Amino acid sequence: MSSAPHSLPPDLHGTAPAGSGTLLSTGQWNAFSQRLGRHPPGRWLGWRLRLLAAATLLACLGVFSLAYWLAQQPKIGASWRTLADGSVELYATDDALLQAAQGRKLAGLSTDEHAFVPVDALTLQRSARWIIDDTRSRDYLRQQQLLQRLLAEPSLHLHFSDGSLLEVTPKPRGFGGLGLLFWLLCALALVVWGVTLSVVLSRPGRRNAIYAVMTLGQAGNLVFIAIESTLELVWPPHLAGWDLHCRVAFDLAAAAAAVHATAMYPRRIPRAPLAIALAWSAAALLLALSLAGWLPGVWWWVQGLGALMGAASIAVLTWSHRLEPNPFALVLRRFGGIVVGTWVLLTVALATADGQPGIQQNISIIGSMIWYVFFASLLLLIPFLSKSQQVMREFSLLAAITTVATSLDLLFVAAFSLGQLTSVTLALFVSLGLYVGARQWLLDRLMGSSVVTTERMFEQLYKIAREVEARPERTGPLLVRLLRDLFEPLEIHVVDKLTAASRVLNNGSTLVVPIPNMVNPQPQAPSMGSIVIRFAHRGRKLFTSEDARLTDRIFEQLRRAVAFDKAVEQGRSEERARIAQDLHDDIGARLLTLMYKSPTPEMEDYVRHTLQDLKTLTRGLAAQHHHLADAAAEWKSDLAHRLDAAECELGWNTSFDRNVPIGVVQWSALTRVLRELANNAIAHSRATRVDVTITLQQERLELVVRDNGIGRNPAAWTHGLGLGGIRKRVKQLGGDVEWKEVAPHGIECRVLIQQFRPTD
Incomplete structure (x- = not known):
């Protein structure tokens, strides 16, 4: 069995984390943070399980004893x-x-x-x-x-x-004379009894005690209604009076408990003790006067106080939601509106039919039974509201169609004097017609529109995986951004508490998600803290266990993507190292032999330059990690060697706000771009000086190569393999390239990459 949703613990002293927002107070944050370190309760062992089994067995024996006694009547x-x-x-x-x-x-x-x-x-x-x-x-x-x-x-x-x-x-009458309805209502009462005990025993406290007052009262109502279903003309001895007084007490206690619960949960309202005291005092006073026989119009007082306290509970939930936009308050307010509305409708219909014995009798028997069954079912649902969106949606639809059917049935009986069978049949047909026509609209309203599409989700996961692989320390902020797009919460925090798996807390208003360890992306690796998400969809939706499973699956896919990328990169690195080794051992050795056997000095210099290029290439291929400053030093050395051979001067200037790691793809592309631009300045522009400027600010990389050669009018150039290769490699890095003529003479090539990130 699952326990009822839990409230935030009482305020403690401490300091909230920076940026935690104003919706969560300092004391609440500290107490809530302590709760994150607790593991969810495991299966029940010991006295609680034995007590639950004993109480359930006792209740079953009580029902069968009642059935045996009624069968002898x-x-x-x-x-x-x-x-x-x-x-x-x-x-x-x-x-x-x-x-x-x-x-x-x-x-x-x-x-x-x-x-x-x-x-x-x-x-x-x-x-x-x-x-x-x-x-x-x-x-x-x-x-x-x-x-x-x-x-x-x-x-x-x-x-x-x-x-x-x-x-x-x-x-x-015998057991066969009790009827099917008796057993169904008793079975529902037993379910209410069992759920109530499991909720109270799972976490004893005032909140669950209030829940028990409401649910056990409805279980008692169901038992009395079950007994009523067996009647012909006469009640069993002594039960008629007990039925009146007990059911009045059950209804008044449920109304007062509703005010008590909503004044304290999901958020305590100002002057909550005063509201609670007034509610219980009014219920106790009314019950005492009723038992003493000093209260005229008992039925009107009970119905009126029930409606008044129900309306007060809805008003308190509205106030609570304004203080803290907890979606649990919205859900309770919607169901509470249906409960109070049908209660008022039942009261009005019964009062309208006064003086018409047959109609009034049908309303009091059928209408009241439907209302109590619905209310008991709603109370059963409350502990499981955050367990399944499907359960909540289907129960909401059931509540809607039941409310419409009951309202129409009472209307047809009271206003049009239709027979019982005719009114029920007509009400069901009209309700089903409305349900079929409005089902999709209702589902859209209940489910809401998807904030993140599947395509966008995979795209974000891919980007996060690549960035997390390069910078694991940014895992938390990146996942916060993803979850913010997915759930649109009012609050989202990263905390140091460790959790084993995603779980829902606080009536479904909070989802705690462990941050996967991307440094060691293995399933058994410990997490790197937790992300606390509160109030999904701007405080309009509850988190459910399905949301917890969704986040676990998303993070598992992210972990697998990072592990897969690392495995692929390891394979690439090993392959590049093998190729570099083969080039060095085979081609390098042959070029070295050729250089020593060169017939002319010019041939020897050419082979020496080729060996230098090969050395640069193999060093870049063999290196698993590059940093921009180290790569820039290699580029400067390589260009200086090339330009010196052509008697061309090199001007070199770099400015980096940080020394970022770069991938092999970026290193290779920028190396070839710089070589091609230097070769063009020597071969085509006949330049005597080449100035290179490389700037990195934030994620914006700018590369400027300027010569003083004879090149003119770059717009009229024909882009062959050289210039085409430059454009292709710059585009591969996600950047743009342009050439322009500069004064007094020469050509300037500008490469701009707005988002310069590792691509390997």
């Missing part, structure tokens, strides 16, 4: 219904003796020992809790006491309005 064996004039008609029976009286109106019951007790529409009312008038409620309870005495006799006389009399022998 006597019954007449007939179905009755209320007519429009308020009389009671024998509707259906399996008893051969009673079948002759089917369709007759029952006037009353008597026995040889007890006097005649009249029967009317009030007799078929299931619960005194839903009788509006106090006098009629008291009459109902007195009538039930008299009928219970009659049914306890061995024989019973049925008096019909036409003067006929039938004598029947009440028989035990």
Whole structure:
């Protein structure tokens, strides 16, 4: 079982991290940071598991004991219904003796020992809790006491309005006479009981105690409704009065607990103790006056206070969301609006049908049962709101269609006086039609639009993998940027606490994600801290376990991408080293032999220059890592050697804000660009001086090569292999190149790379 969502711990003293924002106070941050170091609770062992098993077994025994007791209660064996004039008609029976009286109106019951007790529409009312008038409620309870005495006799006389009399022998109803609805409602009550115990035992505290007050009260309501579903004319002994007082207590306690819970969670509002005290005092006072019989209009007071406290809870959640945009408050406010709205609708429908016994009876029986089942289901869902988006979406759709169907059913019965079967059928058809037509719109509203598409996600992962490989220390900021695009949170922080896997905290308002170790991208490598994300989609959505699994999968793919790139780069480095070694051992040795055997000094100089170029090339290929300053020194030496041979002067100037590492692709491309530009200045421009300037500011690299040769009008040049190769290599680095004529004479080539990053 999963526990209910947890709140932030009480404020402690300390300092919040820089940039933590204003939504999380200093004390809350320190307490919350301490919680990050805790591991999620494992499976239950010891006394909690044994206590849960014992309590569940005890509840099951209680239900079966109740069923056994009800099965022993006597019954007449007939179905009755209320007519429009308020009389009671024998509707259906399996008893051969009673079948002759089917369709007759029952006037009353008597026995040889007890006097005649009249029967009317009030007799078929299931619960005194839903009788509006106090006098009629008291009459109902007195009538039930008299009928219970009659049914306890061995024989019973049925008096019909036409003067006929039938004598029947009440028989035990047996387990088969309890009906399917009894077992379904008891099963739901057991589920509520089990979830409540698991929530309370998983993390005992005031918050879960409040949750238990609400859920256990609804479990009690479900048990009483289950008993009501077995009734014919008479309640089992002593239960009719208990039904009234217990259900009033359950409803008032649930209303006060709702105010208590929303005043404290998900965020404590100002003057919360005062609001809590007022809510519980009002509920206790109303219950005490009701039990003492000093409160006129008990039904109106209970319904009104329930609606008032429900509206107050919605207002408190709205206030809480303004103080802190927690999406859990929004979710509770939406469901709370449905609960309070249907409660008010049920109250209005029942009051409107007053004076119409049959209609009022249908509303009180069917409408109240649907409301209690829905409310109990909602309470069951609350601990699991942050577990699955699918569960929350489907329950939201179910809540919407149930609300519409119930509202239409009550409207058709109260306003148009339709029969029970007709109103239910028509309401279901209309609700299903609206559901089919609006399902996609509802899903779009619930799911929201995807902030990051799959294509964009893979693109960002690829970029992050390449940058993380070069600069592992930037893993945290890069992942923060990715998660900000993915979830649009109001707060996102990097903390030093280590977590094993992503997990959801604080009612689904917070997601804690471990930062993968990109220095050692192995699955078993320890994480490098955690990222704390709060209030997804600008505080409008809850984090769920699906979001936690999504982030784990994304980071796992990132880890694999980095590991794959490192493996590929290692293979490339080994291949380059092998090629460099082969060039040095084979081609280098042959060129050296050729240089010593050169017939002329000119040939010897040419071979010597070729050996120098080969040396530069093999050194660059063999090196696994280059830094810009080291590469610049090699370029200067190489160009100086080339220009000296042509009696051309070299001017060299570099300015780097930092000595960044560069990849082999960048080193090779820039080496060939510089060589080609120097060769052009010597061979075509006949320059006597070449000035080279290399500047790196932030990520902007600028390379300027200027000569004083005879070159003119570069726009009219034909781009052959040389100039075309320069353009191709600069484009490969993501930059631009341009040539222009300078005064008094000469050509300037400018290479500009806005985002100069390692590409290998």
